[in-house]
Amino acid sequence: MLSSILKEDPSDYLFKLLLIGDSGVGKSCLLLRFAVKSYISTIGVDFWDTGRQERFRTITSSSTVIVYDVTDQESFNNIKQWLSEIDRYASDNVNKLLVGNKCDLTANKVVSYETAKVFANEIGIPFLETSAKDATNVEQAFMGLWWADIERAAVIHYDGVMKPWLEIGIAKYKGYWSKHM
Numbered sequence: 744m745l746s747s748i749l750k751e752d753p754s755d756y757l758f759k760l761l762l763i764g765d766s767g768v769g770k771s772c773l774l775l776r777f778a779v780k781s782y783i784s785t786i787g788v789d790f791w792d793t794g795r796q797e798r799f800r801t802i803t804s805s806s807t808v809i810v811y812d813v814t815d816q817e818s819f820n821n822i823k824q825w826l827s828e829i830d831r832y833a834s835d836n837v838n839k840l841l842v843g844n845k846c847d848l849t850a851n852k853v854v855s856y857e858t859a860k861v862f863a864n865e866i867g868i869p870f871l872e873t874s875a876k877d878a879t880n881v882e883q884a885f886m887g888l889w890w891a892d893i894e895r896a897a898v899i900h901y902d903g904v905m906k907p908w909l910e911i912g913i914a915k916y917k918g919y920w921s922k923h924m
Contacts, residue, residue, distance in 0.1 A: 764810035769844040772875035847874035
């Protein structure tokens, strides 16, 4: 029998996710695409928009997605500042993912996949290019982070024995990040 030691119903466990990045990079569109499988080109809402303010200290998340726009060099250049904010205000063990959004706009692309991948490798976090418009890698990004949270946080009962989720291999995204580092 499979049951969480955290709670009987695994859906009772709350994973908090923070999406940060410059305005207009597609944070809200990514979240909407994942949550309701829908795309609206301009939403006008930022979830957990920290504005680099002191209230950032109160945000506790298990995972953080740093989003930039592949057609906007400045949004990529600002990643270091966003990472600095995470390091300053978030918990030490927060999972991080670098996401280059709008990869469907190939004709307008100014930040290459290779450049972003090298940068992500240098700072030791996973990287994906996504498109909220056509859903490229959106599910992989969110589910991969969820699985990373499970790998880090959960130890479960499996056939009467306590084991990390990793040893059981029951999830589609098991080991996802190790393939994308």
